[in-house]
Amino acid sequence: MISTKRKYDYLRIGLASPEKILSWSYGEVKLPETINYRTLKPERDGLFCEIVFGPVKTNQCQCNKPKRPLTGPMICEKCGVELTDARVRRERMGHIKLQAPVVHNWYLKNTPNKIGLLLDMKTREVSSIVYSASYIVVDPGTVDELEKNQIITEQEYGRYRQTYGSRSFKALTGAEAIKKMLQELDLKQLSEELREELSQDKITKQRREKANKRLNIVDAFLHSGNKPEWMVLDVIPVLPPDLRPMVELDGGRFATTDLNDLYRNIIVRNNRLKKEYEIGTPELIIKNEKRLLQESVDALINNEGRGNKSSKRRGRELKSLSEILKGKQGRFRQNLLGKRVDYSGRSVIVIGPELKMYQCGLPREMALLLFKPFILHNLLEKNKDGNDLTPNKIRATEAKEMIETGHPDAMTELEKIIVDHPVLLNRAPTLHRLSIQAFEPKLIDGKAIRLHPLVTTAFNADFDGDQMSVHVPLSAEAQAEARILMLASKNILAPKDGNPIVTPTQDMVLGNYYLTIEDPNDEREGKIFKDPYELELAYHNKVIGFHTRVALPVASLNNPRFTEDQLDKYIITTYGKYLFNTIFPVSDDPNKAIPYICDQSEENLSRRTPNKYLVPKGTDIKKFLKEKYESPRPFPKKALSKVIAQVFKNFQINETSKTLDKMKDLGFKYATMSGITVSISDIRTIEGKEEIIAAADEEVKEIKFKEDLGFATEEERRQNTIKVWTKAKDDIKKLIEKDVALNSTTNNIYMMSDSGARGSIDNFVQLSGMRGLMAKPSGEQMDIPIKASFIEGLSMSEFFVSTHGSRKGSTDTALKTAESGYLTRQLVDVSQEIVISEDDCKTDKGKKVHPIFDTDDNEVLGYKVYQAYLDDPINNPKPSSSNLQGVKLNLGQRIKGRFASQNVYDPVTGELYVKKNEFITEDIATAINASGLWEVEIRSLLTCNTQNGVCVKCYGSDLSTSKVVERGEAVGVIAAQSIGEPGTQLTMRTFHTGGVAGGEDITQGLPRVNELFGAREPKGKAIISEITGTIKIVDKQADNRTRIVVQNEIETKEYLTDVGKVTKLQVGDRIKAGDKLVEGLIDPKELIRVSSVAAVEDYILEEVQRVYQSQGVGIADKHIEIIIRQMLRKVKVTDAGDTKLIVGSLISRAELQDIYQECILAGKKTPTVVPELLGIIRSALRADSFLSAASFQETTKVLTEAAIRGKKDYLLGLKENVIIGGLMPAGTGLVDGDYYINENQEEAE
Incomplete structure (x- = not known):
């Protein structure tokens, strides 16, 4: 039985009061000693003291009294050690009582400075007081020149004391001063004053920002029950000794944890200060000692980048508590989120x-x-x-x-x-x-x-x-x-796009390709066999070969997909093709069985064998083959993928994996039997290459001559030369393509390439054509080509020119891997808490989706084709691949496996395809795609109303099973992995246009994905219209900039483009708010300001899809939707209404709903908010769970913030539960309850 009942409801973090620290402690650590060098036992009152922390050995005290079975804890009369389990040394804490207060480093050094904000002082001023460089006046007394809380330097303090006497005023320095000021703060009054200040109209922007920040912190202290003076420490907790152990090394020396050195420094300075107090040392020395004590406590808490000697050992900085938590090697990421496993x-x-x-x-x-x-x-x-x-x-x-x-x-x-x-x-x-x-x-x-x-x-x-x-x-x-x-x-389907991921590769592909070749030149062809058994016999007796075209009676193949009409005919096939057809699952159901496969057409794979491969009985087969029959292409890798997808669709997972195994065995066997090898004789020099290169050389000479005469600039010559050589290489490529097409079933290397097993046309161009132009390290192309191919051999200079490219390739790959890994980590962190948590959120909203095109221009053209068809379906052609350009994702691909948000009808016949809230299967999606509809409204994760997580209907199908997703599926993590995993395939480059006027560097690949998910202002930003209206003026200025005026009934807006930026708009064009006025990339933050949330969601989704699609990587929309949902999970308060909210603060949508409900019930004015788009890093750091945020980045900052607010973590995400060692709320861990495991006897295979 598995129980998923939770141990804890929530985890709270807060500031510890001195009393609280003392309540944790089992005793005071008074001496800096650790262990006795002779007896190797812990020193009394030292950092490893057994009286404070418990015995080193179970039930054995320091004076070595014999062990005896104990009924309960007992203290030895002689040495005072409690006889108990040694494990308590992992949990018992001690404390150090400080002789002077010390400010906690996190609240002093982290930005924004919490103490500075509360006291309305600059960070520099607070630091100078803490480190005793200046004084603060707490009571001006009789001195008129001084005011309360005035900061004076040491020299001024000395002067005032000399002039007015030390009793006439009171000024303090060090942490005592800060503590006294924090104690005197009246938070309630301060909160009211700040609200009063913010309600004034004339307040400046800077003052408003500062007041908002202060109010934020004041309210945090008021609501959390923490007191500001707890940011100053009087007592320091000492970590249990087994968490900072000393280990004996081989040579009798000891290795110790850095923390022990840091604690030792504190104790030494603390004891020295105590002694100085006792003997009445001068104030100056005491002040210096207090400063040293403050520094040693700072070093314990955070020792990063501190230059002083005492916090170093052998020139290495000691590792403080903050560093133990932070980073990849820190407690969170190294020990809590990832653990070593046994077995x-x-x-x-x-x-x-x-x-x-x-x-x-x-x-x-x-x-x-x-x-x-x-x-x-x-x-x-x-x-x-x-x-x-x-x-x-x-x-x-x-x-x-x-x-x-x-x-x-x-x-x-x-x-x-x-x-x-x-x-x-x-x-x-x-x-x-x-x-x-x-x-x-x-x-x-x-x-x-x-x-x-x-x-x-x-x-x-x-x-x-x-x-x-x-x-x-x-x-x-x-x-x-x-x-x-x-x-x-x-696991046959990839979770990122639902396509089979276990497609045969390399030799398996080659073997199956070889099997399905038909040889039109085989003299033995045209024989008729009575059944497959006879065909096999003929092959083994060498009457026919693998590729010999023969005829078989259709009825002898026992395939229920053949029609009555077809059963009475012969089918043209080969022995190899017959073998290939034997690997598919057998079924008597004509709708399920796989047709006898002769070619790769859609008809043959999903419906029936085409009639062109069937001949009536009595036909002269040999004559038919010579005159009328055209051999189909052998099966390459893509066709095998299609076949597998079809088997999966008809037979589900078990049969598919058996078919794959058979296909693998077949491929390996016949790739071996084919004897296909790679040989240098397979690579031939292409005829006609010499002529192409000679012609290009002539053209380049001509271009150079023009430059010498002054008719062209250096840059123009370079560009034209590059064009000439690119064209020459393309011409050679065409010759090679022709050669490959002619010899693809006879030449071994071409066979490998054509089948998709290994190699491509580009490889052959370099092997037997020419290497062409190379890139410089900067990314620009050189204008000196490599004319030789590898088969001819490169000259010395050509070899050197080609090294640039190879090096760039290697460095790019290394950089890309790290960059892509970091992106995945950010994505996982922002989306990890999203789990399918209910069946239906009952939302009535949806999202309209339409085909995605590679460019905006193609999208506009595509829309016109669809619109024309919908306006007049009789006279206009249906949208299809023939009349649409640059379609990256069609409508069917985008809506497959989702739920419809509205009824979907055929635009011409009015036939109902799918009802509202019904699942769109692959067949329905294909039908809708073919109907000519431009867009369909589907249930979307961007409009899902579920509070914690998302619902089944808004998510749709689980892509790895192609069935409707189940509750408890951790879809957030799957989304992050699906977007991050192909990251390494994306390019790292920003394309340099090489000085073409008006062309900017275009960001693509991984940097573009980072830019979109980071919600950053893009490079080469486009100007967008702030209003919906009509273009009134497009005026080209003298300085090469364009003035554009947009007007509607209410207002007129004027824009001036950057130099050289061109616009495609003309006077009279209608545009919407958020439309581009010039070419470039839109800044999503600007778009959300002038347009709608939906426009931003669509923009980011389509742009991310474009980047991945351009590299040939498919990712389902739903994964990207989850990330965008998380980027938009917070809203910004613009008017607090009758609530205690602070203007400018960010709150989550869930919080907002609760506040609205309270306001409406109490009849109060509700707050006004605007949507806020956060980049994934900011969104992850602002997660509701502080454990999740702290284990991501900026650990100390997150914990500081959470402690001041006394935050509660309700442990709703996956990370938080892994950290506290609980079952994560996904899968069977989702609901409180018990599960029983049924012993399932019926196990596949």
Whole structure:
């Protein structure tokens, strides 16, 4: 049974009062000593004192009294140590009583400075008082020149004391002064004064901002119950000793944690100060000692970038408490969010072609150790059943020995255990959930893990020395999850776009391609066989070959997809094609069975075999083949993907994984039998290349001559030369393409490329054509081409020119990986709390979606085509790929797997495709796409009303199963992984237009995605219209800028473009608020100001899709929608109404709803808010959960802020629960309750 009842409702953070710190403590640490160098026992009252922190050894005190079984805790009369469990040394704290107050570094140094804001002082002034450089007047007394809270320098203080005497006024310095001022603050009165100040109309912007910041902090203290003076410490807690241990090294020396040195410094200075007080040392020395004490406490709390000697050891800065929490090696990220696990192994991977899809090969040695506890248990259980009365103790050691030596009995037990115990395999970097999958282990010899070749794509693994780690799921629940959810044979679709991810690659593709070739030149063709058995016999007796075209009676193939009419004919096929068709699942249902496949057409894959491959009985087959028959193309990789998608659609997961296994076996077998190899003779120099290069040389000479005469500039010559050589390379490419098309089934290397197994046309252009132009390190193209191809060999100078590009390639890849990893981390952090938490949020809103095009211009043209068809469907053509340009995602792709927000009808016939709130299946989506509709309104995550998480209807289908998503699915993390994982495939470049007038650098690839999700102002920003209206004036100015005037009934706006920026608008054009006036990228923050939230959502979504689509990466809209939803989760208060909200503060939409409800019930005026677009970093840092934000970035700042506000973390996200060691609220952990695991006998395969 799994119980998901929660241990805690929430976690609260706050400031600790001195009394609170003392209540935690078990005693005072008075001495800086740690352990006695002779006895190696902790010193009394020192940093490791047993009286304060508990015994070093369980139930053993310092005077070594003998251990005895204890009934309860007891204190030794002689040495005062409590006899108890040694584990208490991990939890018992001590304290240091400070002789002078000390200001907590976080509230002094973090920006904004909390103490400075509360006291209305500058950070510099507060620091100078804390470090005793100036004084603050607390009581001016009889001195008229002084005012209360006036800051005076040390010299002034000395002068006033000499002039007026030390009793006539009172000024303080150091933390005491700050503490006294904080104690004297009347927060309620201050809050009222600040609100009064803010309500004035004439207040300046700067004063308003400052007052808002102060009010924010004052209110935080008022509501949290924290007192401002607690920011000044009188007592310091001392961490339990086992959390800052001292370890003995080999040579008798000790290694200690840095914290011990930092505590020691504090104690030494504190004790010295105490002594100075006792002997009445002069004030100056005491003041200096207090400053040193303040610095040593600062060093303990945050020692980063402090230059002083005492906080260093051997020139290295000591690691303070803040650094222990911060960063990748800090407590949060290193120990709380990621832990080392037991029962894991790691080894190199090799290919396992004989494995089934759900299996992996596990080396015996490794399995013995991984399953050691299970084997041990089985061996000992076996021993209980027998009549052997040997004591168990020996048995246990014997059993361990049997495992270590690999005894046959241990091996037998291992074989039994392994049968139903899946293991998890992980390949780092774990970019998405398919980087960890479950397999049934199969024991093998050797030391390498064997991996099924089809799962390599999902793991992004290859067999050139990659390593993978194995993990054993221990509990029954973990095993059930591994088997039901994570088994490799069930992870066939990629969660990012729902397409199959386990497509055959490389040799598997080549083998299947080879099988489906038809040879029109085979003399043996035209024979008719009675059935497949006879066909096989003929092949084995060498009567025909693989690729010989023959005829078979259609009826002998037993395929229910053939029509009555077709059953009476012969089908033209080859032995290879027949073999290829045997791998598909068999079914008697004509709607389910896969048709007999002859070509890659949509009709053949999904409906039936086309009639062009069928001939009536009595036809002269040989004559028909020579005169009328046209051989179809062999099956490349793309066609195999389509076939797999079709099998998945008709037969679901189990049959698909079996088909994939058969396709893999077939591919490997026939790729081997084909004998296809790579040879230098396969690469030929292309005829006609010499002429193309000679002509280009002539043109370049002509261009150079013009420059010498002064008819062209240097830059123009460069640009024209580049154009000439680019054209020359394209011409050579066309020649090669022609050659490939002619010889694609006879030339080995062309066969590899044409099948999609390896290599592309561009490789052949470099191998046998010319290498062409290279790029400089700056990204510009050089105008000197490499005319040679690799087969001819490069000259010395050509070789050097080509090194630039290779180096740039390598550095870019390295940079891109880090950049992409960081993006994924930001995305996960901003979206991790989003889980499917209810079935329907009952919203009546939706989002209209239409096809996405590569450019705005193509979108405008596309819209016109759709509009023309909808206006007059009889005389205008239906929108299709023939009359639309640059479609990146069509309407069907965007609405598949979503719920409709309104009824959808055919625009011409009025037929109802799908009702409101119904699921749009693939077939419905295809029909709607073909209907000519421009847009459809669907349920969207951007309009979902669910408070914590999102609902099933607004999300739609789970892309990895293509069924409707289930409750508890952690869709936020899946979205982040789906966007982050392909990040490494995006380019790093910003394109340089090379000085073309009017052309800006265009940001693309990863930097553009960062720009969009960071909600930053883009490079080359476009001017957008602030109003909806008509263009009245477009006037080109003398300085090459354009004046544009937009007008409507109410107002007129005038804009002046940047120099050289051109506009496509003309006088009389109608435009909407937020439309571009000139070319460029829109700033989303500006768009949200002048237009609507929906416009910003659409803009970011479409722009992100454009970046990924341009690199050929598909990502479902819903993933990007989740991130945009999180960027817009806060609103900004512009008018507080009758509430205590502060103008300018950000609150979450959930909070706002509660406030609205309260106001309406109480009849108060509701606050006014505007939507706020936050970049993903800012959004993650402003999460409602402080644990989640602190473990992301800026840990100390987040914790400081949360402590002052006395924030509660309700533990709603995944991260917070992982940190406190609870079950995360996703999957079976979603609801409070108990789950029982049913033993499911019926297990696939």
